Amino acid sequence: MTEKSGLEAVAEAAKQAPGRGLPPVHLWNPAHCGDIDILIRADGVWMHEGSPIGREALVRLFSTVLRKDPDGYHLVTPVEKMRIEVEDLPFRAVSMQRDGDDLVFTTDLGDQVRAGADDPIVVETDAATGEPAPRVHVRRDLWARIVRPVFYDLVEMAEEVDGRLVVRSGGQAFDLGALS
Structure with missing residues (x-):
């Protein structure tokens, strides 16, 4: 053998x-x-x-x-x-759709993630370039980079709260960044 x-x-x-x-x-x-x-x-x-x-x-x-x-x-x-x-994150969130009050992301490998308290959306901003680096939690300590077109969709549906762009899903509010 x-x-x-x-x-x-x-x-x-x-x-x-x-x-x-x-x-x-x-x-x-x-x-x-x-x-x-x-x-x-x-x-x-x-x-x-x-x-x-x-x-x-x-x-x-x-x-x-x-x-x-x-x-x-x-x-x-x-x-x-x-x-x-x-190199970056193991997955990429390549699509997103609304399901009632929730945002459901689909990764490049077919995982579906409903954003909420257990699977948050996090946006970090590069201090040097000001570029946002959005991600969504997939499982355990594995994350998906939210691709640019999907992030643009999030920004389009966001509401302004105290000078910040915010989206809601799973009963949670997620900060996408400051209006500028």
């Missing part, structure tokens, strides 16, 4: 995760096995050994075993933990 590469082992473990939902990566505490040459670029493209991973289903599968620990991002299985590189 041949031993599987790290990439194949992660894919196999993710397929065998119990239940139909996300694997319980937060409960797994395997030993760190080293780094694997996977990079999630700022534009959302997953790279392996310098080439894009072309199979969308494989990328989705890997995203389900992604975890952020104090020492970085890892693909985690019950028996292995391998560090990967992430």
Whole structure:
């Protein structure tokens, strides 16, 4: 029997995760096995050994075993933990729609997130450029960068509150930044 590469082992473990939902990566505490040459670029493209991973289903599968620990991002299985590189954030919020009083974001990998107290919208502003860097919480300590067109949609629906732009979702108010 041949031993599987790290990439194949992660894919196999993710397929065998119990239940139909996300694997319980937060409960797994395997030993760190080293780094694997996977990079999630700022534009959302997953790279392996310098080439894009072309199979969308494989990328989705890997995203389900992604975890952020104090020492970085890892693909985690019950028996292995391998560090990967992430240029910005691991996901991108590529669309958003209203569902009643809530805002529901969809990531580039198909995750849906209803913004609220548990999944906030956060906008940081670059001190040097003044550029906003909006993000929405996806799960555990994983976030999605809100892409520019979606952020523009948020700004369009925002209301002014004390000189700030604010959107509401899940019974919460989220500050998008100052009017200028």
